[in-house]
Amino acid sequence: MAAGAKRVEQLDRVVIRFAGDSGDGMQLTGDRFTSETAQLGNDISTLPNFPAEIRAPAGTLPGVSSFQVHFADYDILTPGDSPHVLVAMNPAALKANVADLPPGADIIVNTDEFTKRNLQKVGYAASPLEDGSLESFSVHPVALTSMTVGALAELGVAKKDAERAKNMFALGLLSWMYSRPFESTLRFLERKFVKRPDLVAANKAAFQAGWNFGETTEDFSVRYEVKPAKMRPGTYRNITGNQALALGLVAAGVRAKLPVFLGAYPITPASDILHELSKHKKFGVTTVQAEDEIAAVGAALGASYGGMLGVTTTSGPGVALKSETISLAIALELPLVIVDVQRAGPSTGMPTKTEQADLNMALYGRHGEAPLAVIAPKSPSDCFHAAIEAARIALTYRTPVILLSDNYVANGSEPWLLPSSDELPDLSVSFATEPNGENGRFLPYLRDPETMARPWAIPGTPGLEHRIGGLEKADKTGDISYDPANHEFMVRTRAARIEAIPVPDVEIEDNDENARVLVLGWGSTYGPIGAACRALRQRGLPIAQAHLRHLAPLPANLGEVLGAYDKVVVPEMNLGQLAHVIRSRFLIDVVPFNQVSGLPFTAATLESMLEDVVKNG
Amino acid sequence: MASPVVELKLTAKDFKSDQEVRWCPGCGDYSILAAMQRFMPELGIPREKIVFISGIGCSSRFPYYMNTYGMHSIHGRAPAIATGLSSSRPDLTVWVVTGDGDALSIGGNHLIHALRRNVNLKILLFNNRIYGLTKGQYSPTSELGKITKSTPAGSADAPFNPLSLALGAEATFVARTIDSDAKHLQSVLRRAAEHEGSAFVEIYQNCNIFNDGAFELIKDSATRDDHLIRLEQGQPITFGSESQFSVVHPAGAFGLAVRDSAALDGETPVVHDATVDDPAYAFALTRLSGSDLGTTPIGVFRDVKRPTYDQLIQKQLEDAKAQVTGTPDEMLDQLLNAGDTWTIM
Numbered sequence: 001m002a003a004g005a006k007r008v009e010q011l012d013r014v015v016i017r018f019a020g021d022s023g024d025g026m027q028l029t030g031d032r033f034t035s036e037t038a039q040l041g042n043d044i045s046t047l048p049n050f051p052a053e054i055r056a057p058a059g060t061l062p063g064v065s066s067f068q069v070h071f072a073d074y075d076i077l078t079p080g081d082s083p084h085v086l087v088a089m090n091p092a093a094l095k096a097n098v099a100d101l102p103p104g105a106d107i108i109v110n111t112d113e114f115t116k117r118n119l120q121k122v123g124y125a126a127s128p129l130e131d132g133s134l135e136s137f138s139v140h141p142v143a144l145t146s147m148t149v150g151a152l153a154e155l156g157v158a159k160k161d162a163e164r165a166k167n168m169f170a171l172g173l174l175s176w177m178y179s180r181p182f183e184s185t186l187r188f189l190e191r192k193f194v195k196r197p198d199l200v201a202a203n204k205a206a207f208q209a210g211w212n213f214g215e216t217t218e219d220f221s222v223r224y225e226v227k228p229a230k231m232r233p234g235t236y237r238n239i240t241g242n243q244a245l246a247l248g249l250v251a252a253g254v255r256a257k258l259p260v261f262l263g264a265y266p267i268t269p270a271s272d273i274l275h276e277l278s279k280h281k282k283f284g285v286t287t288v289q290a291e292d293e294i295a296a297v298g299a300a301l302g303a304s305y306g307g308m309l310g311v312t313t314t315s316g317p318g319v320a321l322k323s324e325t326i327s328l329a330i331a332l333e334l335p336l337v338i339v340d341v342q343r344a345g346p347s348t349g350m351p352t353k354t355e356q357a358d359l360n361m362a363l364y365g366r367h368g369e370a371p372l373a374v375i376a377p378k379s380p381s382d383c384f385h386a387a388i389e390a391a392r393i394a395l396t397y398r399t400p401v402i403l404l405s406d407n408y409v410a411n412g413s414e415p416w417l418l419p420s421s422d423e424l425p426d427l428s429v430s431f432a433t434e435p436n437g438e439n440g441r442f443l444p445y446l447r448d449p450e451t452m453a454r455p456w457a458i459p460g461t462p463g464l465e466h467r468i469g470g471l472e473k474a475d476k477t478g479d480i481s482y483d484p485a486n487h488e489f490m491v492r493t494r495a496a497r498i499e500a501i502p503v504p505d506v507e508i509e510d511n512d513e514n515a516r517v518l519v520l521g522w523g524s525t526y527g528p529i530g531a532a533c534r535a536l537r538q539r540g541l542p543i544a545q546a547h548l549r550h551l552a553p554l555p556a557n558l559g560e561v562l563g564a565y566d567k568v569v570v571p572e573m574n575l576g577q578l579a580h581v582i583r584s585r586f587l588i589d590v591v592p593f594n595q596v597s598g599l600p601f602t603a604a605t606l607e608s609m610l611e612d613v614v615k616n617g
Numbered sequence: 618m619a620s621p622v623v624e625l626k627l628t629a630k631d632f633k634s635d636q637e638v639r640w641c642p643g644c645g646d647y648s649i650l651a652a653m654q655r656f657m658p659e660l661g662i663p664r665e666k667i668v669f670i671s672g673i674g675c676s677s678r679f680p681y682y683m684n685t686y687g688m689h690s691i692h693g694r695a696p697a698i699a700t701g702l703s704s705s706r707p708d709l710t711v712w713v714v715t716g717d718g719d720a721l722s723i724g725g726n727h728l729i730h731a732l733r734r735n736v737n738l739k740i741l742l743f744n745n746r747i748y749g750l751t752k753g754q755y756s757p758t759s760e761l762g763k764i765t766k767s768t769p770a771g772s773a774d775a776p777f778n779p780l781s782l783a784l785g786a787e788a789t790f791v792a793r794t795i796d797s798d799a800k801h802l803q804s805v806l807r808r809a810a811e812h813e814g815s816a817f818v819e820i821y822q823n824c825n826i827f828n829d830g831a832f833e834l835i836k837d838s839a840t841r842d843d844h845l846i847r848l849e850q851g852q853p854i855t856f857g858s859e860s861q862f863s864v865v866h867p868a869g870a871f872g873l874a875v876r877d878s879a880a881l882d883g884e885t886p887v888v889h890d891a892t893v894d895d896p897a898y899a900f901a902l903t904r905l906s907g908s909d910l911g912t913t914p915i916g917v918f919r920d921v922k923r924p925t926y927d928q929l930i931q932k933q934l935e936d937a938k939a940q941v942t943g944t945p946d947e948m949l950d951q952l953l954n955a956g957d958t959w960t961i962m
Binding site: 035038039041184228231232233234235236237238247250251254257259261263280281282283284286288290291292294295296298299300301302303304305306307308310324325328332418419420421422459460461462463464465466467468469470471479480 | 666668680690694709957
């Protein structure tokens with residue numbers, strides 16, 4: 001198969017969206033394309049988008065699942081605002097996604113699925129392939145299903161299995177179009193279907209048929225290449241936020257020399273962390289799938305009490321249920337990491353869509369004065385480092401820490417420059433072994449003057465037997481106390497010790513140092529905000545960007561940073577929760593910019609909003 | 618149970634903490650505490666290896682008074698917290714102290730799941746059939762029609778039979794005892810401590826403020842013998858001041874029945890065996906008594922073996938660790954570098 005017959009065009013970046021029915025294997029297809037692209041050395045950012053229903057009725061709009069991948073020969077920050085290429089496996093996938101396409105975009109459609117019935121299911125009166133409604137796009141009709149079945153005819157696989165391999169045909173075609181290396185996909189298929197050699201053969205053949213189709217058909221006259229990006233030297237792997245977060249927790253356990261104990265209850269979009277951690281028992285990681293969210297955090301707290309690194313992972317509804325136990329952990333002053341992979345709420349909301357609306361809950365969602373540390377990762381790979389940082393704070397300062405991930409970073413992926421274990425911080429802790437009071441008495445609430453942490457005296461330590469609990473404790477002795485002055489002191493101490501946790505200063509990105517407008521974000525909005533700022537600067541509009549990893553306590557220099565700009569804009573995927581914090585804390589009249597659609601900001605949205613602020617104040 | 622490393626000569630006094638005990642004078646909890654402190658030295662387990670975890674309620678103050686490790690946690694959650702501790706620290710002996718409101722109402726879910734998992738916990742449920750700490754509302758074990766502060770017209774709630782519930786939750790050890798019978802209480806604690814896995818012990822406990830005399834029928838020496846059935850392993854189940862009653866398994870019936878010993882009509886008293894694998898037997902025993910306490914068995918109803926959660930969890934960890942090569946840092950580097958990687962020079 002000579003590839004030289006087609007013209008090869010160079011591109012600097014491409015955004016492809018694979019869209020189909022929930023059962024069409026679009027997530028897997030996108031994942032494989034991403035992996036091939038990573039092998040090539042492009043920078044990548046991905047965004048899956050799928051319904052909460054496992055299999056909504058076939059061919060309907062609610063059943064559409066998609067996966068967007070953005071790859072480039074330079075460093076990119078987002079999965080891309082709008083796709084250059086849409087692969088639509090059925091009319092529903094076309095209808096659900098066509099509005100996102102810019103004029104001139106390529107649409108590859110599986111014509112086999114454009115039956116009268118399927119068109120009717122999604123309300124198409126006539127086929128969009130024939131009624132001229134797609135005129136502004138470049139449509140490539142491909143009989144994906146029947147060509148796949150045809151290609152597999154000689155392999156003797158069941159018709160249903162042959163049809164199911166159509167996603168590999170599509171992947172083969174796209175891999176050809178963008179000159180992707182495909183060896184890793186073939187190896188992947190061998191692994192995935194290791195017990196079904198017939199399916200390995202079928203899927204490989206479907207992939208090959210798709211590739212060959214691209215090469216031979218006249219409909220695709222051009223083949224594209226995207227050169228590798230200039231990235232920092234080192235070894236990379238593509239990683240989702242949930243995977244990175246799980247590995248970060250494993251790493252934290254290794255670097256703390258403590259077994260990790262995860263108590264979790266399955267919840268979208270956090271369950272993948274449980275799945276991943278359950279594989280790492282050889283690191284001493286225990287995972288308990290508890291009977292409910294409350295038991296999950298309870299078990300984690302019990303394990304922390306016993307000297308483990310206790311962790312619980314959940315999403316917003318789960319944090320609500322865990323609230324009382326988190327307050328207990330605050331009173332007990334024990335380490336605990338609570339991971340909240342935020343999703344659109346309230347209540348069940350949109351479990352597979354993203355939002356940042358749990359910030360208030362993380363900061364304030366407990367009874368009594370119950371302060372704790374809150375941090376948020378800014379990208380999929382940053383989840384690794386954020387998990388280590390959460391563990392560091394929890395262990396060093398003996399406090400619960402809430403880590404606010406969200407669906408966007410949790411399921412999105414990007415290349416991750418792999419750290420070496422010796423570059424990671426040493427999180428070693430020492431348990432109390434000796435009495436710390438007079439006459440051999442142990443005082444469980446006698447604090448370390450530097451960290452304000454109380455001793456971690458784990459059961460099994462002779463001579464340090466003591467009782468702790470949720471009732472107010474006397475300073476130092478930990479005995480039950482209803483003394484008014486003691487309560488006042490303890491409440492203020494609990495607040496002060498969290499406020500005193502040293503966190504890194506917030507950094508400012510302001511290339512020309514002449515910006516008058518600062519955009520302040522937190523968590524997963526880093527990518528789109530960064531991309532918008534870059535675009536503005538390229539157009540000669542100065543803008544500064546600061547991004548918060550630590551939400552509690554806030555960086556010590558934040559007030560000074562905010563005060564140095566005429567305007568501070570705070571984009572958030574909520575109704576202004578950080579903006580509220582900043583206003584009340586610093587008395588700065590920030591400009592909130594809010595989106596609660598369940599989707600991440602596009603860079604274009606932020607660019608146009610920020611342009612308006614920069615130009616018009 | 619863990620065995621002692623060195624011979625310990627502990628006494629009841631060693632298990633008394635320096636905290637002033639603050640239950641109401643006359644509360645049944647005092648006698649349970651005293652029995653526990655007297656019994657503990659028998660175990661031969663060093664104090665530092667023993668942990669008491671409780672929830673909320675009068676009974677849940679218990680850990681503060683034991684000179685061991687202890688946590689007074691939050692309402693209903695003690696079994697969950699104890700599950701995390703026990704499964705990660707199999708070297709510890711973990712006791713859960715709870716009450717009828719704590720274990721059966723707000724914490725019902727954790728209780729049944731701890732039992733089904735067979736976590737190595739000794740769960741003591743102090744059942745006084747009332748909410749004491751909140752000053753006298755009915756509890757999930759209060760009798761139907763009970764008049765309390767929150768049910769002036771009588772409770773419309775059917776009560777739980779805690780032992781039936783525990784058996785339904787696959788408990789491997791189920792027992793009942795009474796606060797005022799120190800000897801029996803200690804004997805049941807001993808059996809619970811010896812059991813590997815979840816041991817569920819219901820202790821009838823008198824709340825002399827809000828539900829005084831709730832168990833008088835089986836405590837008062839004038840009535841006790843005709844209503845209390847003492848279960849003894851290997852012994853025919855008979856009771857009454859002159860053994861005038863027998864527990865039999867009537868032909869064709871699912872459950873057990875009480876008969877006049879003098880008129881058994883070919884039936885024979887059931888010989889008690891707590892190790893019977895079929896929980897139907899222990900369940901039938903639990904059904905002999907209801908709210909009225911008319912014929913109330915005490916003792917060990919069920920004591921069977923099943924792998925504990927702690928053992929299963931630890932086994933998985935040990936199996937995985939057997940495959941370990943290299944230092945933790947080296948393993949971590951391997952883990953991070955797993956999968957499809959690429960290198961940029």
